[in-house]
Amino acid sequence: MRILFFLFIFICSITVLNGQGTVLGTWKTVDDETGEAKSFVEIFEKDGKFFGKITKILSANEDAVCDACKGNKKNKPIQGMMIIEDMKPDGQSFKGGKILDPESGNTYKCKIWVSENDPDVLNVRGIHWTGLYRTQSWNRVEE
Secondary structure, eight states: OHHHHHHHHHHHHHHHHHSTTOSOEEEEEEOTTTOOEEEEEEEEEETTEEEEEEEEESSSOTTOBOTTOOGGGTTOBSTTOEEEEEEEEETTEEEEEEEEETTTTEEEEEEEEEOSSOTTEEEEEEEOTTSOEEEEEEEEOOO
């Protein structure tokens, strides 16, 4: 009986991680000021941390480069660029990492979480060092 119970718990855990309610998957970014769809970002897990990279540009030149970026991302293609890095689970959210705004080249602390009201909406918050923040809502892309 115990084996069946643990097997049930294991299957439920896998279903939750692969199903709705997870940050994993592809998300359509939406400009919070214009409402315009901008890109697809794939969020994935690697070595216990979560990352997000732009897999498709929707609103601009697909060959655009990040001329405002600093360091090793300067003048690199935006499509394929890692913009969310080193996020760690923290209860129902993920934080401790950073997010890059390719338009400005600025990097911010980051917090992400799936909306309680809609598992197909991801809240993405960039937090400035002053404590000010901006939150965007991204929509899940059906794969």
